[in-house]
Amino acid sequence: MSESKRKVHVHEVFMRDGLQNEAVFVPTDEKARMVDALSRTGLTKIEVTSFTSASAIPALRDADALMQRIERRPGVVYAALVLNLRGAQRALDARADELNLVVSASETHNLANTRMTRRQSRHALREVCRLAGEHAKVALSIGTAFGCPMEGAVLFDDVLDIADEFVGSGVAGITLCDTTGMADPAQVRKACAGLAGRWPGVALTLHLHDTRGMGLANALAGLEAGITRFDASLGGLGGCPFAPGASGNICTEDLVHMLEAVGCDTGVDLQALIDCAAELPGIVGHEIRGQVWRAGSADRRYPRPADFEQIVERAHVRESMQAAVGS
Amino acid sequence: MSESKRKVHVHEVFMRDGLQNEAVFVPTDEKARMVDALSRTGLTKIEVTSFTSASAIPALRDADALMQRIERRPGVVYAALVLNLRGAQRALDARADELNLVVSASETHNLANTRMTRRQSRHALREVCRLAGEHAKVALSIGTAFGCPMEGAVLFDDVLDIADEFVGSGVAGITLCDTTGMADPAQVRKACAGLAGRWPGVALTLHLHDTRGMGLANALAGLEAGITRFDASLGGLGGCPFAPGASGNICTEDLVHMLEAVGCDTGVDLQALIDCAAELPGIVGHEIRGQVWRAGSADRRYPRPADFEQIVERAHVRESMQAAVGS
Numbered sequence: 001m002s003e004s005k006r007k008v009h010v011h012e013v014f015m016r017d018g019l020q021n022e023a024v025f026v027p028t029d030e031k032a033r034m035v036d037a038l039s040r041t042g043l044t045k046i047e048v049t050s051f052t053s054a055s056a057i058p059a060l061r062d063a064d065a066l067m068q069r070i071e072r073r074p075g076v077v078y079a080a081l082v083l084n085l086r087g088a089q090r091a092l093d094a095r096a097d098e099l100n101l102v103v104s105a106s107e108t109h110n111l112a113n114t115r116m117t118r119r120q121s122r123h124a125l126r127e128v129c130r131l132a133g134e135h136a137k138v139a140l141s142i143g144t145a146f147g148c149p150m151e152g153a154v155l156f157d158d159v160l161d162i163a164d165e166f167v168g169s170g171v172a173g174i175t176l177c178d179t180t181g182m183a184d185p186a187q188v189r190k191a192c193a194g195l196a197g198r199w200p201g202v203a204l205t206l207h208l209h210d211t212r213g214m215g216l217a218n219a220l221a222g223l224e225a226g227i228t229r230f231d232a233s234l235g236g237l238g239g240c241p242f243a244p245g246a247s248g249n250i251c252t253e254d255l256v257h258m259l260e261a262v263g264c265d266t267g268v269d270l271q272a273l274i275d276c277a278a279e280l281p282g283i284v285g286h287e288i289r290g291q292v293w294r295a296g297s298a299d300r301r302y303p304r305p306a307d308f309e310q311i312v313e314r315a316h317v318r319e320s321m322q323a324a325v326g327s
Numbered sequence: 328m329s330e331s332k333r334k335v336h337v338h339e340v341f342m343r344d345g346l347q348n349e350a351v352f353v354p355t356d357e358k359a360r361m362v363d364a365l366s367r368t369g370l371t372k373i374e375v376t377s378f379t380s381a382s383a384i385p386a387l388r389d390a391d392a393l394m395q396r397i398e399r400r401p402g403v404v405y406a407a408l409v410l411n412l413r414g415a416q417r418a419l420d421a422r423a424d425e426l427n428l429v430v431s432a433s434e435t436h437n438l439a440n441t442r443m444t445r446r447q448s449r450h451a452l453r454e455v456c457r458l459a460g461e462h463a464k465v466a467l468s469i470g471t472a473f474g475c476p477m478e479g480a481v482l483f484d485d486v487l488d489i490a491d492e493f494v495g496s497g498v499a500g501i502t503l504c505d506t507t508g509m510a511d512p513a514q515v516r517k518a519c520a521g522l523a524g525r526w527p528g529v530a531l532t533l534h535l536h537d538t539r540g541m542g543l544a545n546a547l548a549g550l551e552a553g554i555t556r557f558d559a560s561l562g563g564l565g566g567c568p569f570a571p572g573a574s575g576n577i578c579t580e581d582l583v584h585m586l587e588a589v590g591c592d593t594g595v596d597l598q599a600l601i602d603c604a605a606e607l608p609g610i611v612g613h614e615i616r617g618q619v620w621r622a623g624s625a626d627r628r629y630p631r632p633a634d635f636e637q638i639v640e641r642a643h644v645r646e647s648m649q650a651a652v653g654s
Contacts, residue, residue, distance in 0.1 A: 108631060111635070111638050111639055112631060112632050112635065112638065115638050115641065115642060116642055116645075117642050117646060119646070120642060120645065120646060120649075123649075147625065149627070150628065150630070152626070152628060181618075181622070181625070182625040183625075184585060184588035184589055184625065185547050185585070185589055186588065186589040186590060187588075210618065211618060211622045211625075212581065212584055212585070212618050212619050212622055212624070212625055213543055213578060213581035213584075213585070213617070213618035213619060214543055214581075214584075214588070216540055216541055216543065216544040217543040217544040217546070217547045217585060219544070220512050220544045220547060221547070242629060242631075242632065243629050247618060251540060257539055257540075258511060258512070258539070258540070258541050261511035261512075261513065261514075261541070262511055262512055262513040290540065291508075291538060291540035291574060292539050292540060294574070295508070295539055295574065297539070298474065298508070298509040298511065298538075298539055299479070300476070301476065301477065301479060302476045302477055302569060304435060304477050304569075305439050305569065308435075308438070308439065311438050311439065311442050312438055314442065315442060315443055315444050315447060316444075318443075318447065319444060319446070319447060322447075
């Protein structure tokens with residue numbers, strides 16, 4: 001509200017990162033309704049789906065149809081994930097506003113995730129950049145940027161090397177992904193602080209998972225190191241098929257709640273977001289994570305106990321008796 | 328390991344703050360076994376129970392017996408919560424190392440929680456300080472220090488006023504409690520930064536709840552503002568009866584994991600702690616929160632996919648074909 005409030009952008013990835021990990025196929029109309037509801041909360045970007053092979057990610061096999069059915073709300077960027085030229089062409093045909101390209105900093109994770117070597121991915125994604133041209137913005141997500149669940153430590157220089165190349169290819173954004181929640185706040189702070197000014201004009205985003213409970217602490221560390229864009233998933237859904245047990249993305253409503261609490265302006269209507277989250281268990285068929293949709297925001301007031309008047313009366317009686325004894 | 332590592336103390340409050348909110352009565356021997364297991368993890372303080380009325384908190388009605396059955400491991404402080412002189416006498420008889428006194432900064436919460444006005448609580452607790460004398464250390468926990476679920480905002484000056492009084496009465500420690508998880512990192516940082524040097528020689532502890540998912544972010548903010556002592560509860564159990572839906576304390580194993588990750592030395596054996604947490608669902612009869620006991624620590628390595636060799640081979644075949652085309 002005040003002019004000094006820092007603007008922070010929250011990007012909703014539940015529709016892609018969340019749903020791709022679900023066993024159920026959510027019907028296309030239901031997905032479209034969800035995207036439309038999310039786009040009315042004030043979120044500035046929604047990753048709607050991914051244009052990958054139907055056999056690899058059956059939950060998102062309706063990407064083309066879904067993109068046709070969603071409302072296009074002005075001010076909202078409707079993004080889609082792509083791994084290669086074929087996916088990019090589909091995404092462009094479906095009028096995605098932004099193509100989110102993915103490559104992993106870890107060779108092992110990139111092979112497991114995309115069936116391509118990093119070299120092949122980079123080659124394919126350079127072609128995507130050329131194809132997208134003026135038709136759509138392109139952003140690059142660098143997976144396992146803070147560690148690989150199979151290889152372990154990842155050289156941050158490898159992350160920078162990939163990012164530098166694609167900034168050179170004209171991407172509008174770079175997203176550093178903590179794919180399986182290995183990052184800690186010290187690591188995030190150090191990584192992000194070192195990036196200040198490195199890619200002028202390029203939107204830098206953090207994509208964090210809450211696998212070890214450090215998700216919001218990592219977001220806070222990133223925020224303090226100058227990051228103003230975060231991916232997050234409604235209800236904290238998401239995961240990574242190559243790290244079973246690794247739980248979801250940081251939870252959108254919890255993130256928005258924290259950002260607003262520390263004085264940032266997300267532009268998001270928290271209650272509208274909570275209303276969306278509350279629908280999730282019915283949609284995905286299981287309990288979801290996230291705290292704020294359950295507990296309400298920190299300014300929620302609870303009633304006093306039913307017998308409060310009696311408690312007060314008795315306490316006051318005791319107090320007068322003690323006072324009488326003391327006098 | 329390195330000499331520069333900052334020593335941080337984690338106090339386990341599951342036995343008290345966790346169990347008091349459970350519907351089941353955990354048998355005394357089971358409780359003693361749990362305390363003994365926790366005391367072998369390297370934790371420096373365990374709040375074992377509370378000496379309150381059996382009707383108010385039936386889950387902890389075996390406080391006296393429990394204190395007799397636990398092992399007394401050198402270097403571990405076995406603390407007990409007390410609200411008044413009678414509880415204090417019982418705790419001293421049971422050889423508690425430290426009495427943890429509780430008063431809320433909010434009048435409404437203090438009345439609801441203790442059936443006393445703050446004035447009455449302070450009077451009773453001053454008597455406890457005198458009684459304890461040289462027999463046991465005394466620490467004061469100030470509830471709702473960051474907000475009251477019934478009243479709303481709490482004046483931090485009220486918190487300071489209570490703390491100042493009891494520091495004057497000789498307490499060894501002051502604990503600021505975010506009883507229902509209303510604090511945010513900016514608030515915690517500001518509060519803690521203002522306390523540096525205020526009470527020399529008094530151990531200052533943060534007691535945080537994760538009600539809105541900000542628990543570890545708040546711990547991080549406190550750590551950065553100079554706090555080196557934290558209460559936490561195994562499995563993130565705990566809560567507050569006056570704020571239904573408000574979930575538990577910050578999770579001990581997740582906190583230890585984060586603290587170690589950012590370079591602190593907690594002295595705690597994380598795996599031993601995880602082993603304790605893994606027993607909890609069987610003990611309390613329901614799923615618990617906490618991420619690390621499920622996901623493992625960030626250095627956990629996962630196997631590559633079963634078909635990884637094939638993936639690599641196919642990728643390399645494609646690469647040589649592309650190279651051949653390109654040449």
